[in-house]
Amino acid sequence: MAKNNRDIDRAVKVEAIELAATTLFTEQGYESTSMAKVAQHAGVATNTLYWYYKNKDEILVSVLNRLVNEGLTGFSLVATEPLNKQIMWLLNKLGQVNTLISTVHSKVEHSAEIRKWHDQFHLILDQFLISQLLTRGIDKKQASLEAAIVTFVVEGLLSHSYPKQQQELIVNLLIKEHLGNA
Amino acid sequence: MAKNNRDIDRAVKVEAIELAATTLFTEQGYESTSMAKVAQHAGVATNTLYWYYKNKDEILVSVLNRLVNEGLTGFSLVATEPLNKQIMWLLNKLGQVNTLISTVHSKVEHSAEIRKWHDQFHLILDQFLISQLLTRGIDKKQASLEAAIVTFVVEGLLSHSYPKQQQELIVNLLIKEHLGNA
DNA sequence: ACCTGAACACCGTTCAAGT
DNA sequence: ACCTGAACACCGTTCAAGT
16 A cells, blocks of 8 residues: 555554544444544544545445455455355355445435445446356346346345344245256 | 324324424435424424434334335235235335435344334234235245345345336346246 | 423534644 | 644433423
């Protein structure tokens, strides 16, 4: 991140702030975490946060991008598994941040920052799912619809925190009925 | 609601408050609507709201129950239609309150009031869907899983505000793959 | 029983002033 | 360029006082 020595200090501060925000947002929730708490955790004054970020939403977007990047590096390990295993892995991963997912959905209409992130994330996830379905011989017109259904089921399982066993039954049924084999 | 004359005044006030809250919550969103705005719209002082309700969440629950009751009376008109028509009707109905649905999901973990309402609502919806699936000859063990999938797709279509045409394609595909005919 | 003015603690954000 | 103390407008909620 730091391009040269002059940026190192900045990078360290930003790291401290985003680490604090990530911990607090995921453990206590976004709305329950005040800017004061983030600042205190990062060891700066509250208004210092506004030197690095435009507002609280922008910190949330940074945290989300961090979590996505962390997740992407881990995905390579299951990239060759069958689709239902991949989805179970995704469910487990997203389960750790499911309160943030709800937060994003509830703010998507009122914050342009967050809407932009949300739409982009769904675009990427959608394209990935469609490509997976195409290699499994699904009709191109249908693949787009199936991808949406898979996404909705993943989000539904997360936001209603089903037990892992139930998750697995539903995912397997979904894959079987929609893809035949996978 | 008013059991006798002595309750009439109370019923009128409650009606004014809940009418104001329903309008403001659905049009501007729950978080963007302050207690002061609700009070002003209802023609009372802000703290008067706390005579009738324990807190803001409790007003939200009252509003939700109102909307559900309104919806239920309308449902009788499509009760005999095929399942995909019923779901499209539900989507259209819930689409008018989809910001409130997101609000409920984001508060479900932090508010016992709202969690209670949410769980109860899903229980009722689930039982209804299962009964519909059973009469269409779906295996009992599977019906429960299918009902969950249908619910998740409905919520997904709502929270990502798909255009009606896309909604219809996805619902029809879902019904076809999961129920054969309906 | 019902209603309110005034206050409370907290929130996200801004600004003028410092280095 | 970076950081902060102090203030601002707003929020949900409470309390003592009225009728």
